[in-house]
Amino acid sequence: MSTISWFIPSLIKGSGGHRTILQHASYLENKGHVCIIYLEDEIGIGDASEKIASLFNIKFSNVFYGWKNAKPSDIAIATVWYSAAFVASLNFQCKKVYFVQDYEAWFNPMGDAYLMAENSYQYGLTPITIGRWLRHTLKNSFNVDGYHFEFGANLDIYKKIHSIKEEKAVCFIYQPDKPRRCSRLGLEALGIVKHRLPNVKIYLYGSDTKDHVWFEHENLGLIDLEQCNELYNKCQVGLCLSSSNPSRIPFEMMAAGLPVVEMWRENNFYDLPESAALLAQQTPESLAEAIIRLLSNDELRDKMSQSGQEFMLDRNLSVETEQFSNAIKNVLSCKAFGDKTIIKMYNAEAVKAEFTREATLSAIHIVAPSRLKKIAMLLPIRLREPLRKAYRIVKGN
Secondary structure, three states, X not given: OOEEEEEEOXXXXXXXXXXXXXXXXXXXXXXXXXXXXXXXXOOOOOOHHHHHHHHHOOOOOOEEEOOOOOOOOOEEEEOOHHHHHHHHOOOOOOEEEEEEOOOHHHHOOOOHHHHHHHHHHHOOOEEEEEOHHHHHHHHHHHOOOOEEEOOOEOOOOOOOXXXXXXXXXXXXXXXXXXXXXXXXXXXXXXXXXXXXXXXXXXXXXXXXXXXXXXXXXXXXXOOOHHHHXXXXXXXXXXXXXXXXXXXXXXXXXXXXXXXXXXEOOHHHOOOOOOOOEEXXXXXXXXXXXXXXXXXXXXXXXXXXXXXXXXXHOOOEHHHHHHHHHHHHHHHHHOOOOOOOOOOOOOOOOOEOOOOOHHHHHHHHOOOOHHHHHHHHOOOOHHHHHHHHHHHHHHHOO
């Protein structure tokens, strides 16, 4: 068996990305490999192994602070864009891998950081991507071949529980600290839903941040995995937005039988099935239309719920980690990459809201007053005066 070095960024409480990295490392250790975890922090506080255990309930024997004192190993794995150049420059011979969970260039404004993140794909490391879209993108944009593994879920946790009473409710993974999760876009869509269907319950979760939200809702904050599954079982629609690689959340929602609403964008076409997800144009009105369509159609919702569960049946987390393990095995044996063609899973048309005068005016009352004047300037001249009037009404003038 092999010794594998992992170069991991500073730990973040509740981070799905960190959990995924550590779960795969743990699986490789269970297969007989020795994993050495190097945390980015040069000066850490407390025992590094205990820190991982306390945050993610995963135990490793070999955990160290800092990357600079890395010892020789058979494989070195970069896990964040700025670790790719470091791994490429290691002064010992080894196989060099890049565990790619997202297109991190998009986390930055167009400039140095954006381009340096794109450069990380061009240092000669072998990428192993989570999902198909990333592998397709690296090949299509940079002519870089690699491996991928499918999005999975822990089916021991995420599953249908028929004893949980279903509510007419929507849950939204709300993470304003992550711009790619489009928290503001989601809130505006949900505000429209709440305005048109006042009896719908809105749940936010995924962050301890308590921002101003102008409609009635319940913010659950950070909740554990079992509580997530309970939430998915009692809601009728799950909203998860990603402007880069798909989140793991929709796959966990599908495993629990929860229909998913996402954005109709290229990054979601390769990994989300059209039988269990409804993709809408990226406007709040269109996202709201998709949510309302599902809330109002029991037959469609039941069909998508069943399809999601069936789609996830062979995607247990163990399958995902086994696919990653096989990719590591292929890297060690210099095996060919296999089929390089990635086919889209989602081919349906986007859900699109009609932008009529009535629809526009029905939505503005749930928009934060500070935004109404800005929105007015984007509308045709004939619609500006009604919007200005609405602004005066909302402000109480």
